[in-house]
Amino acid sequence: xxxxxxxxxxxxxxxxxxxxxxxxxxxxxxxxxxxxxxxxxxxxxxxxxxxxxxxxxxxxxxxxxxxxxxxxxxxxxxxxxxxxxxxxxxxxxxxxxxxxxxxxxxxxxxxxxxxxxxxxxxxxxxxxxxxxxxxxxxxxxxxxxxxxxxxxxxxxxxxxxxxxxxxxxxxxxxxxxxxxxxxxxxxxxxxxxxxxxxxxxxxxxxxxxxxxxxxxxxxxxxxxxxxxxxxxxxxxxxxxxxxxxxxxxxxxxxxxxxxxxxxxxxxxxxxxxxxxxxxxxxxxxxxxxxxxxxxxxxxxxxxxxxxxxxxxxxxxxxxxxxxxxxxxxxxxxxxxxxxxxxxxxxxxxxxxxxxxxxxxxxxxxxxxxxxxxxxxxxxxxxxxxxxxxxxxxxxxxxxxxxxxxxxxxxxxxxxxxxxxxxxxxxxxxxxxxxxxxxxxxxxxxxxxxxxxxxxxxxxxxxxxxxxxxxxxxxxxxxxxxxxxxxxxxxxxxxxxxxxxxxxxxxxxxxxxxxxxxxxxxxxxxxxxxxxxxxxxxxxxxxxxxxxxxxxxxx
Amino acid sequence: xxxxxxxxxxxxxxxxxxxxxxxxxxxxxxxxxxxxxxxxxxxxxxxxxxxxxxxxxxxxxxxxxxxxxxxxxxxxxxxxxxxxxxxxxxxxxxxxxxxxxxxxxxxxxxxxxxxxxxxxxxxxxxxxxxxxxxxxxxxxxxxxxxxxxxxxxxxxxxxxxxxxxxxxxxxxxxxxxxxxxxxxxxxxxxxxxxxxxxxxxxxxxxxxxxxxxxxxxxxxxxxxxxxxxxxxxxxxxxxxxxxxxxxxxxxxxxxxxxxxxxxxxxxxxxxxxxxxxxxxxxxxxxxxxxxxxxxxxxxxxxxxxxxxxxxxxxxxxxxxxxxxxxxxxxxxxx
Numbered sequence: 001x002x003x004x005x006x007x008x009x010x011x012x013x014x015x016x017x018x019x020x021x022x023x024x025x026x027x028x029x030x031x032x033x034x035x036x037x038x039x040x041x042x043x044x045x046x047x048x049x050x051x052x053x054x055x056x057x058x059x060x061x062x063x064x065x066x067x068x069x070x071x072x073x074x075x076x077x078x079x080x081x082x083x084x085x086x087x088x089x090x091x092x093x094x095x096x097x098x099x100x101x102x103x104x105x106x107x108x109x110x111x112x113x114x115x116x117x118x119x120x121x122x123x124x125x126x127x128x129x130x131x132x133x134x135x136x137x138x139x140x141x142x143x144x145x146x147x148x149x150x151x152x153x154x155x156x157x158x159x160x161x162x163x164x165x166x167x168x169x170x171x172x173x174x175x176x177x178x179x180x181x182x183x184x185x186x187x188x189x190x191x192x193x194x195x196x197x198x199x200x201x202x203x204x205x206x207x208x209x210x211x212x213x214x215x216x217x218x219x220x221x222x223x224x225x226x227x228x229x230x231x232x233x234x235x236x237x238x239x240x241x242x243x244x245x246x247x248x249x250x251x252x253x254x255x256x257x258x259x260x261x262x263x264x265x266x267x268x269x270x271x272x273x274x275x276x277x278x279x280x281x282x283x284x285x286x287x288x289x290x291x292x293x294x295x296x297x298x299x300x301x302x303x304x305x306x307x308x309x310x311x312x313x314x315x316x317x318x319x320x321x322x323x324x325x326x327x328x329x330x331x332x333x334x335x336x337x338x339x340x341x342x343x344x345x346x347x348x349x350x351x352x353x354x355x356x357x358x359x360x361x362x363x364x365x366x367x368x369x370x371x372x373x374x375x376x377x378x379x380x381x382x383x384x385x386x387x388x389x390x391x392x393x394x395x396x397x398x399x400x401x402x403x404x405x406x407x408x409x410x411x412x413x414x415x416x417x418x419x420x421x422x423x424x425x426x427x428x429x430x431x432x433x434x435x436x437x438x439x440x441x442x443x444x445x446x447x448x449x450x451x452x453x454x455x456x457x458x459x460x461x462x463x464x465x466x467x468x469x470x471x472x473x474x475x476x477x478x479x480x481x482x483x484x485x486x487x488x489x490x491x492x493x494x495x496x497x498x499x500x501x502x503x504x505x506x507x508x509x510x511x512x513x514x515x516x517x518x519x520x521x522x523x524x525x526x527x528x529x530x531x532x533x534x535x536x537x538x539x540x541x542x543x544x545x546x547x548x549x550x551x552x553x554x
Numbered sequence: 555x556x557x558x559x560x561x562x563x564x565x566x567x568x569x570x571x572x573x574x575x576x577x578x579x580x581x582x583x584x585x586x587x588x589x590x591x592x593x594x595x596x597x598x599x600x601x602x603x604x605x606x607x608x609x610x611x612x613x614x615x616x617x618x619x620x621x622x623x624x625x626x627x628x629x630x631x632x633x634x635x636x637x638x639x640x641x642x643x644x645x646x647x648x649x650x651x652x653x654x655x656x657x658x659x660x661x662x663x664x665x666x667x668x669x670x671x672x673x674x675x676x677x678x679x680x681x682x683x684x685x686x687x688x689x690x691x692x693x694x695x696x697x698x699x700x701x702x703x704x705x706x707x708x709x710x711x712x713x714x715x716x717x718x719x720x721x722x723x724x725x726x727x728x729x730x731x732x733x734x735x736x737x738x739x740x741x742x743x744x745x746x747x748x749x750x751x752x753x754x755x756x757x758x759x760x761x762x763x764x765x766x767x768x769x770x771x772x773x774x775x776x777x778x779x780x781x782x783x784x785x786x787x788x789x790x791x792x793x794x795x796x797x798x799x800x801x802x803x804x805x806x807x808x809x810x811x812x813x814x815x816x817x818x819x820x821x822x823x824x825x826x827x828x829x830x831x832x833x834x835x836x837x838x839x840x841x842x843x844x845x846x847x848x849x850x851x852x853x854x855x856x857x858x859x860x861x862x863x864x865x866x867x868x869x870x871x872x873x874x875x876x877x878x879x880x881x882x883x884x885x886x887x888x
Contacts, residue, residue, distance in 0.1 A: 082849060085852050086849075109631050273740065273743075276831055488628075500846075508832065
């Protein structure tokens with residue numbers, strides 16, 4: 001009998017525990033959905049570019065104070081591409097989603113809501129921010145609704161570019177500050193320096209290193225080829241902005257010319273033989289050691305190496321961007337203004353219980369108050385007002401430029417991208433710049449070696465080398481890189497196949513003996529033809545033309 | 555000499571010291587019916603114990619097969635289960651017209667076969683050597699150390715391998731230091747070496763782990779056999795060849811059949827992590843292809859079609875292997 005009672009007691013206990021656990025759960029969900037004014041609402045926010053972080057820094061606390069919203073930040077673990085498809089497969093969406101190029105899949109799956117009415121009713125801040133560029137947020141000509149807001153700055157100034165190549169300052173200094181505008185000039189410069197100094201700090205000098213072992217192939221191998229051919233940055237496409245004609249850019253003879261030159265460079269031993277096999281970490285450690293004379297990379301990709309070089313006191317080993325093109329006949333488009341790009345942005349999920357709150361939050365993020373908070377931080381803590389102007393505190397300014405964890409710790413600048421944001425050229429109601437960046441800041445922040453070399457060239461900023469933004473005009477279609485390609489369309493499948501193919505074949509062609517370069521290239525062209533690349537060209541041309549129509553820029 | 559190993563269910567249950575239950579001889583209808591329930595009753599405990607696993611099997615292995623209908627539709631998750639557009643064999647047609655798919659199939663089977671051959675050989679050899687070892691502490695230590703790599707993630711192993719084999723890595727430095735080669739070998743940039751590199755790193759990682767089961771089988775060999783062989787004057791080699799290996803033959807065959815069934819399921823971690831653009835032609839495997847061109851592009855139907863194809867190949871392979879084992883009269887799976 002006693003034994004029976006004992007088991008009954010255990011059963012009862014387990015039952016009670018289970019029940020209470022369930023009750024707890026329901027109680028909390030009830031709380032948050034009622035959204036009482038003093039309890040902040042928690043919105044889950046998935047960002048494809050997110051990093052691991054709690055929403056608890058001073059700026060985040062201020063945001064919660066102003067909006068009553070707390071964010072729960074989620075991000076793709078290990079940079080996986082499947083996060084969005086898996087989200088759709090499970091039907092389990094966060095409240096706010098920044099899906100980048102995968103937004104089309106979410107729209108197809110009905111995972112996100114249309115924002116048109118909300119913007120019309122209560123999107124005053126968003127309307128003020130986007131103004132006549134609001135059309136650029138629209139999805140497509142068939143479905144001209146707005147699903148996303150944000151990502152890129154509205155009204156940008158162009159003070160920085162990474163050019164086609166970046167070259168070590170010491171190379172420029174050693175060679176007596178030459179003009180480097182063509183591939184020929186560039187090759188001559190790195191060759192001469194390499195012959196003089198076959199070793200740097202006891203290690204073998206690497207004249208040019210690329211990173212072609214992962215997705216950065218497109219950044220360090222594919223893109224520079226287009227830049228050298230004077231193309232704008234349209235991803236894997238070459239677009240005629242006037243006619244809307246789009247071509248898969250690796251079909252162009254100019255691109256072949258560039259890769260043929262790279263092939264020659266490899267044959268002469270000027271290209272890092274590990275360019276296509278080393279990992280990103282190895283590449284960065286090579287660049288950080290100061291023995292890589294030039295890279296074909298973007299500033300953001302080599303930022304860690306740049307910081308390491310400055311920390312080691314090797315400022316003369318940091319890099320200057322070069323407006324290199326195939327010949328003098330081509331013009332570098334490094335400072336091209338793409339206009340407000342639209343396309344990508346933050347969407348509100350269809351399953352969210354707080355859609356209105358989420359929208360109010362996004363709208364508030366577009367307000368002047370929010371923009372100043374997210375860009376500058378908290379008055380008296382991160383910046384002071386001196387003579388009616390915002391001035392960043394010296395310590396913050398230093399950390400902002402040199403400490404990779406600054407944004408994560410203080411929240412300053414952390415909540416700007418990919419939310420709706422003003423660009424670098426925008427000013428607030430007092431006529432002051434909304435972002436803390438200004439060209440003068442960039443110039444002030446150059447390291448001592450950069451300043452010295454700039455002075456020798458009689459320039460203030462590296463962009464003085466490049467054809468100015470005004471001369472290049474504003475793009476009428478934005479950039480194909482920001483287009484949302486419909487999922488499961490021929491275009492998407494063909495482009496994926498073509499991208500995979502060119503990465504293999506061009507790598508093969510670069511590393512081939514110069515005599516067999518042409519045959520590898522021709523093989524690639526015929527394989528692309530077999531993939532029906534012409535269909536993709538036509539589909540992309542249609543997309544560009546539709547985009548121009550949607551934006552009213554044709 | 556060889557013992558039969560039965561992994562399947564349906565073995566008559568023999569209670570201690572009794573005849574098999576339920577082997578009634580007369581197939582009288584009424585009697586048979588009665589005896590069925592009788593049998594159920596007498597095996598109640600066993601059936602109850604097996605039940606959770608049968609349910610598990612149904613829920614996780616059989617019910618999901620309903621998802622296969624996706625392969626015959628243009629599946630869009632937002633349309634629910636019943637409002638899909640039917641395309642029947644279109645996805646399979648597309649798959650079989652795709653040159654990339656055949657390349658992936660070739661690579662998968664190639665690396666799979668190499669993995670089975672060298673994986674099995676190395677594990678058996680290692681287990682044999684370990685079995686002959688006299689110092690117990692050394693034997694145990696070796697065994698523990700040898701199976702540790704099994705627990706290391708492929709991400710880390712791939713990093714170790716690429717670092718070891720890089721142009722300025724230890725292997726090239728060693729070879730050049732010994733004067734065997736003049737210029738560093740680009741191991742990772744030679745497509746012809748890729749299968750080999752994958753196989754060797756797989757062998758390095760899994761030999762110790764795979765050897766455990768062979769080692770356990772060897773421990774079960776009757777010591778009297780060895781004693782008898784010794785009396786007859788058999789050397790250690792002879793004992794290995796004539797006693798140890800034949801004794802574990804059924805285990806080897808069963809494991810081989812199971813491995814052959816899994817030949818096509820070699821995963822994609824190794825190939826994805828060790829591969830690069832130069833060797834991509836040799837590194838593309840079916841799972842990677844399904845990931846990149848299936849679910850990665852939101853093409854659930856296409857991905858499912860690849861999955862079905864894989865299952866069919868697996869079943870065919872396992873039937874062939876099992877039939878072969880049956881013919882040579884060795885231990886088999888079913």
